[in-house]
Amino acid sequence: MPCRQAIDVLRCASLQRAMRLDLIVERQVLGQHREKLLSVLGIEKDVLLRIPSGSDVIDRPGESESKWSSHERSLAQLVIQETRSCIFVERFCIMAPRERGRLQRSGSGVMKTVGQIGSSRSSGHQPEQLRGPRARIVQERETRRCTMSGTCFVGMDVSQDTVDVAVQPGPAFQIANDDLGIAEAVARVQAIQPTLIVLEATGGLAVPLAGALAAVGLPVVVVNPRQVRDFARATGQLAKTDRLDAQVLAHFAEAIRPPIRPVPDEQTQTLAALVARRRQLIEMLTAEKNRLRLAARLIQKRVHAHITWSENELERTNTDLTATMRESPVWREKEEVLRSVPGVGPVLTTTLFANLPELGTLTRKEVAALAGVAPFPRDSGTLKGRRTIWGGRAHVRAALYMAALVATRRNPVIRTFYQRLCQAGKAKKLALTACMRKLLTILNAMVKSGTSWRESVGQPA
Numbered sequence: 001m002p003c004r005q006a007i008d009v010l011r012c013a014s015l016q017r018a019m020r021l022d023l024i025v026e027r028q029v030l031g032q033h034r035e036k037l038l039s040v041l042g043i044e045k046d047v048l049l050r051i052p053s054g055s056d057v058i059d060r061p062g063e064s065e066s067k068w069s070s071h072e073r074s075l076a077q078l079v080i081q082e083t084r085s086c087i088f089v090e091r092f093c094i095m096a097p098r099e100r101g102r103l104q105r106s107g108s109g110v111m112k113t114v115g116q117i118g119s120s121r122s123s124g125h126q127p128e129q130l131r132g133p134r135a136r137i138v139q140e141r142e143t144r145r146c147t148m149s150g151t152c153f154v155g156m157d158v159s160q161d162t163v164d165v166a167v168q169p170g171p172a173f174q175i176a177n178d179d180l181g182i183a184e185a186v187a188r189v190q191a192i193q194p195t196l197i198v199l200e201a202t203g204g205l206a207v208p209l210a211g212a213l214a215a216v217g218l219p220v221v222v223v224n225p226r227q228v229r230d231f232a233r234a235t236g237q238l239a240k241t242d243r244l245d246a247q248v249l250a251h252f253a254e255a256i257r258p259p260i261r262p263v264p265d266e267q268t269q270t271l272a273a274l275v276a277r278r279r280q281l282i283e284m285l286t287a288e289k290n291r292l293r294l295a296a297r298l299i300q301k302r303v304h305a306h307i308t309w310s311e312n313e314l315e316r317t318n319t320d321l322t323a324t325m326r327e328s329p330v331w332r333e334k335e336e337v338l339r340s341v342p343g344v345g346p347v348l349t350t351t352l353f354a355n356l357p358e359l360g361t362l363t364r365k366e367v368a369a370l371a372g373v374a375p376f377p378r379d380s381g382t383l384k385g386r387r388t389i390w391g392g393r394a395h396v397r398a399a400l401y402m403a404a405l406v407a408t409r410r411n412p413v414i415r416t417f418y419q420r421l422c423q424a425g426k427a428k429k430l431a432l433t434a435c436m437r438k439l440l441t442i443l444n445a446m447v448k449s450g451t452s453w454r455e456s457v458g459q460p461a
Helices: 002-011 032-041 070-082 099-105 133-149 178-192 209-213 225-234 240-257 266-292 297-325 329-339 344-357 366-371 394-410 413-423 429-447
Strands: 019-024 086-089 153-160 164-166 172-176 196-200 220-223
Touching: 019 413, 070 329, 099 329, 153 178, 153 240, 164 178, 164 240, 172 178, 172 240, 178 209, 196 209, 196 225, 196 240, 209 220, 209 394, 225 240, 266 297, 297 329, 297 344, 329 344, 344 394, 366 394, 394 413, 394 429, 413 429
Parallel strands: 153 196, 196 220
Antiparallel strands: 153 164, 164 172
C-alpha cells in the first residue's frame, strides 16, 4: 500500500481530535515507511509490539456518538492488511507490559484488547480455542492470507502434551499432541498449502506428526534443534517458550529453506527402535557387570538375575533385527554389498540402515559431515588451527569406530592407509578417525553403485 494512504488515515480529523497518538508497528514489516510516518506525525515515541495481522478496526472507544466514516474504515483496513500493523489511540490498545502497568497504577484510561475495542463484551479467547462457525471463519482467514501472499511457512514446536503452530505470515495456534490434535493440525496446515514446514527433532516426539504431514504430501523437514537455537540467538531472540520456538521455526523455514528429506517409513522406524534397544541392553549389561564386582553378597544374586535376563533379551533383540532385515529385499541386497567389505559386520550394517538411511545418496563430503567424521578447519587470518571433527550422528560414529578398528587389521586397503598415516607421524587416534572416514566413503560409493567389494575399488588414488 502506498505510504500516502497510511498517512491520510493517521492525519484524519477524527483521530487528530483524540488523545496523543502512538504508532504500534512491526519494525521489519513497515521498513522504510516507518521513519517517514513517524516524522510526518511528529510522534515522540512508538511502542513496538507484534500485533496479529488481520485484526479488525472497530469503532473507537470513548466516542460512541461519532463513528468512523466508511472511507476512514476502508483505509484503516488497508493499512492493517497491507502492512500487517495496527494503529490505535493510546490507552485503548494492546501495549507493552510496562505501559499497561503504568496505566493501571495511575488509574487512567480503560485498557482494552484488540478484540474488545468498540465492544462491551470480553473476548479472552484465542483462535485455537474457537469452535463452530467462528472457527471456520478464522481458518478461512488463515487460508486467504497465505494464498494472497503466495508463500507461507509453518513452524511447529512439539512437546509432550501440546503442539504450538506458527504460520508466517499468519496467526499462531495450539493443538493437543494426540491423534485428534494431529489430525486437526494436518487439516488446518493442508488448507493453507505452506511452502515449507519445519519441526525440531525432540527425542521422537515429532515422529508421529512429521509422518502424518508427509503422508498427505506436505513439505515437512525435521531439523537439528541446535541449528534452530543458534539461528534464534543470531536474530537476537534470547527468550524461549513453546510459542516463541514455533515462531522461530517459521522464521527459520523462511530464511534458511532447509532441503526436504524423505521421512523414514514405518519399517525404518521399527529397525531404528530395535537398534536403539540393542544399544540400551548392551549399556545395561556393561553397567551390571561392573557393579557385580563390588556388590554386596546379598545383592549379587539379584545382579546375576538381571544380567541373565538382559543377555536373553539381547539375544531376542538380535533375532528380531535379523528378521527385520530379511523382510526387505532392498536391505538384503544392500547388506550383501556391505558385508562383502572386510571389517564390516551386522552391527554396522543395521546401524547404517537405521540411523544413516541417506547412505548411497550423498557425496563423500556430505556423508562424512553427516556422520561426524569430516575434519573442519579453524583458521583465522594467519592462524592455522587444528582440524577437528564435530557434530554428526554419534551412534553411527561409534559403530564406525569399531568397524575401522577391525579393518585396520583385517582389511588390506584400510590397513595400508592406517600404517602410512602412522609412519607420517600422525597420532593413532587421528589415523583411526581418518580410516573411519575412508571406510564410510567406500561404503557410500559401493551402495550408490551396487558394487561388491574389490580391493582395487578402495585403493587410494
